[in-house]
Amino acid sequence: MNESDRFFLEDYFALYRRVLLETQIKDELLAFRDLCLDVKTRGNKLIFAGNGASASIASHAATDYTQHAKVRAVAFNDHNLITAFGNDYGYEHWVARSLEAYADPGDVVVLISSSGSSPNIVNAARYAQERDLQCVTFSGFSASNPLRAFGHLNLWLDCDAYNVVESTHLIWILLVANLLENDDSDDRFLGRGLASIAENLTAPEHHEALLAFRDICRRVVSRSGKLIFAGNGGSSSIASHAATDFTKQSKVKSIAFNDHNLLTCYANDYGLDNWMAKALEAYAESDDAVVLISSSGRSANVLNAARLAKERDLPLVTFSAFNYANPLSRSGDVNFWMDTRCYSIAEGVHSAWMFSVADMLVTSLHK
The missing domain is CATH 3.40.50.10490 (Glucose-6-phosphate isomerase like protein; domain 1)
Structure with a gap:
């Protein structure tokens, strides 16, 4: 391994250790778990949406929360839906218009955007707020990104590296799914999970x-x-x-x-x-x-x-x-x-x- 490669990897994974171990997020993750339990009790559903990598996270989450956590969930990732609503209403409005078509009273909307600035996601959050739909946001980059203004619960990562933000969002979401799947009242699982991920991910x-x-x-x-x-x-x-x-x-x-x-x-x-x-x-x-x-x-x-x-x-x-x-x-x-x-x-x-x-x-x- 040359010096340049060694320096890149050490620096890159030091960033991961910081965001995984030093971000004070456990209270928000537990609040998200409790919100999911409320959705399950009411017989409602979670609706996940995002762009690009965040759309992949949304698909991943919708399946795991439904199959493993037993909380009904959907993701707005069908290509017909995206292209039809994007073409007819404009890309910046397609997620909001999809919420208009699919969201029921009592559903919870989970919106994922690394920058917190994607117009279609921000407009969807605004729609959720106007219709009294509870909204959970996952974002990064600026602490003042516009998405955070609309969430009932906001999970934010102080980082501006796209792939680190995206993978950390996925890790957070899957750890909550794991809590729900195991009916785990041991809140220490989150700390152990994050520590295990940090240790294994960054091992030389x-x-x-x-x-x-x-x-x-x-x-x-x-x-x-x-x-x-x-x-x-x-x-x-x-x-x-x-x-x-x-x-x-x-x-x-x-x-x-x-x-x-x-x-x-x-x-x-x-x-x-x-x-x-x-x-x-x-x-x-x-x-x-x-x-x-x-x-x-x-x-x-x-x-x-x-x-x-x-x-x-x-x-x-x-x-x-x-x-x-x-x-x-x-x-x-x-x-x-x-x-x-x-x-x-x-x-x-x-x-x-x-x-x-x-x-x-x-x-x-x-x-």
């Missing part, structure tokens, strides 16, 4: 793997190839986030296998265990690399995709957790493993590792 033992992943990305660019990201559930949301950020910001062409037509067509025709491998067979080219994400490291469709990637001699990067001996953790050219059996912690760390590489690539573009 992962630096060589992060640099190796970065170098795979550079080789893909030099060959005019692409990165292919895939996973299930929350890992598929991380894949969507990554495909956009690596393409837009890091200038590495990327895709994620998350179109609903692709998913349902291939799973229906080839079976759930084989759809991901069949999609790789159809879309992967010889100069591509594959990134597979699975907390358990045992999902059959992910393992079959990993097997096909190796048969095709495609560079493979894996992210997993749980048992160190899980089969995915040994299948890649570069393997990231998180020492936890908690989905929320694994997925939060996977996200932060992923986007530390994206930020390294952005940094190298400006050298």
Whole structure:
């Protein structure tokens, strides 16, 4: 590792340690948990919305809160809804107009924006306030960002680094989902969870793997190839986030296998265990690399995709957790493993590792 890389990683993860361990957010996270319990008791729902990475977080949250935390939740991420309402009412109004169409009295609106300044999100918060819908906001950047003026509860991060803000928002949201799932009255879980994430995320033992992943990305660019990201559930949301950020910001062409037509067509025709491998067979080219994400490291469709990637001699990067001996953790050219059996912690760390590489690539573009 050269001095420049060492300095970047030490400085980058020192920022993560600060925001994870020093941000006084536990009271707000517990208040959010209690608000979710109220929603569940009333039989109402949570409505999540955001742009870009925050939209991926919204999808991730809506599924986890519904499936695991047993609090009904939806996210405004269907492409038909976004394009129809954006086209008809203007992009700055589509989230508010969606609330008008879908929100019921007693629902709680959860709006996520790193800057806190996105017009469509601010307008949605204003609409929620005017209609007496409780609103929870997640933001960063300026303490005076306009979104914070509209929330009944505001969770704010004192940081202006997009990927750090986004991954921290995801970590906060998933930790609350974990509290709800386990009916955990032990409020100390939040402190333990944040400490575990900070310790594992920033451990120097992962630096060589992060640099190796970065170098795979550079080789893909030099060959005019692409990165292919895939996973299930929350890992598929991380894949969507990554495909956009690596393409837009890091200038590495990327895709994620998350179109609903692709998913349902291939799973229906080839079976759930084989759809991901069949999609790789159809879309992967010889100069591509594959990134597979699975907390358990045992999902059959992910393992079959990993097997096909190796048969095709495609560079493979894996992210997993749980048992160190899980089969995915040994299948890649570069393997990231998180020492936890908690989905929320694994997925939060996977996200932060992923986007530390994206930020390294952005940094190298400006050298």
